[in-house]
Amino acid sequence: MDERKVGSLRLTLDFSQPLYEQILAQMRSLIARGAIDVGEKIPSVREMAHELKINPNTVMHAYQELERDGLTEKRRGQGTFVTESVTQIRHFKERLAFDYSDQFLDKMHSLGFRWTEIQSFLTTTREKKGER
Amino acid sequence: MDERKVGSLRLTLDFSQPLYEQILAQMRSLIARGAIDVGEKIPSVREMAHELKINPNTVMHAYQELERDGLTEKRRGQGTFVTESVTQIRHFKERLAFDYSDQFLDKMHSLGFRWTEIQSFLTTTREKKGER
């Protein structure tokens, strides 16, 4: 687990998953949570690659996915910026949240659990996390 | 999406994920749900491979994970059997359910959602699935 600062951001990479997926997931979260402001510039491909000590192509891979998500806009010669559209970000968050919910329910159902049991697991898990 | 019958089981394989992971997930579900009885014999490595038209080594990979899960026991010369221990199966289900719950909550939190919002997404998703 390696934590590095890139500009004002904190990114953590390990080797358990593809690097570009980790960058993608963490940037998505930062934008969704508002940790990076609307319209704000994010680190350039080269800067991010240098700070994380990885290849620029790997960062590019993540950044292209971010744009496909509608979370960023690129301006040639200037850099990559978080979209100005709050609506866009809200839609992305909702879409992802529903995807996660759907996948979660599918997995629980495949194990044979029903709604009340699923609720029970969730509240128990929440209490455990709260204790930490 | 290719659906095939292997003995009394129905397995569905595609090329979106590793084959052995798909077999593993579906066998886990079948055992957890009780679709395969406690102590029952499951298809041999060779039979499963033949019916699914894949390599025996790939099936082996999935079967070895099943045993690591504590869901199956192997008997040389006889075959692979679902464990006799109902406790073992129950523990496996609970462990996996808590894992899923934990991961789900983490993802939702990373998007910036709180408990009441998470509950809301879940109930909405559940209603959508019910309509189908």
Added chain:
DNA sequence: CAAGTGTATTATACCATATGATACACTTGG
């Protein structure tokens, strides 16, 4: 116009996944 952007291309390397072929150890039914 130099420096900093995103982008594209090519080559190389590594690892997980999957296949194919073959062989061994064990158990059971005929």
Added chain:
DNA sequence: CCAAGTGTATCATATGGTATAATACACTTG
């Protein structure tokens, strides 16, 4: 006993995703 069916192991090979490295191009700004 032995043939057939089990799980298991070991090769070799192929493919695709991921990551690196080096280089070049197009664009924007100070």
